[in-house]
Amino acid sequence: MQKKIPMRKCVGCGEMKEKKELIRVIKTPEDEILLDTTGRANGRGAYICCNAECLKKAVKNRGLERSLKSHIPTDVLERMEKELG
Template identity: 35%
Template sequence: MTSDEERGPQRTCLGCRKAFARKDLLRFVLAPQGELLVDYKGRLPGRGAYTCVDSGCIAEAIRRRQFSRTFKRELLPVADDYIPRELSRQIQERISGLIGMARKAHQLLSGSSLILDRLSAGAPLAFVVIASDVSDGIGEKVIGRATNRSVRYYRMFEKEFLGRLLGTGQRSVLALVPGSLAAAIRVELERYQRIAGEY
């Protein structure tokens, strides 16, 4: 098998015009009324148009009218922040699904004292997520200990959102055990950070 076949089908980003594996690109489809839809799961029927998961490439594709060209029709105008908001919402949904799977697979830890203990004990952790509205004391402690142990951390989402992901009350800190779920969640967190920083 050649490396091209291993990477799967390729598509060209309408923004930067470079080719990438389809699974690494963001898919868009056109609703019957001419509205551009973000198809994050890549499952909506119909012809697809692709960009990098990058607001610069999306903006460039819009500016150069690449979507209308691909779908061969005028697009219904949408609010400027429609795509980043819709994309953020769909990435959140994906993160939520993956966190649910990690929880069931016992690959997720939550709560600052448990995670601080695990960090001190040198337990293997893929990464830590610290709520943006965590109290300064806890935030500094977790960040300090994670840094000491060379465990990557993400400071994002609010306590309430993290709690909702876990189906509990507010949660300030969660951590993932290394594995394929942790790797998949990390990709989504980094995409979310890139996109959500844009509005």
């Protein structure tokens, strides 16, 4: 029997991809916005492709803000852009 592969939707481009191909962005219970590289951290999560282009789209269409149900500060977005390269 084949194991089920978890699929997630990128909030930038809207494509369904395997969970391990995407990066998880979380809002912690303390209202911090972080990149969750382990995929296991506590908090509300949104998934995004591993490129800066999708991050820009997610910011433009407010997909990230909608998914995390909060405003995302500019400094946090800049830090995430650097991390995605």
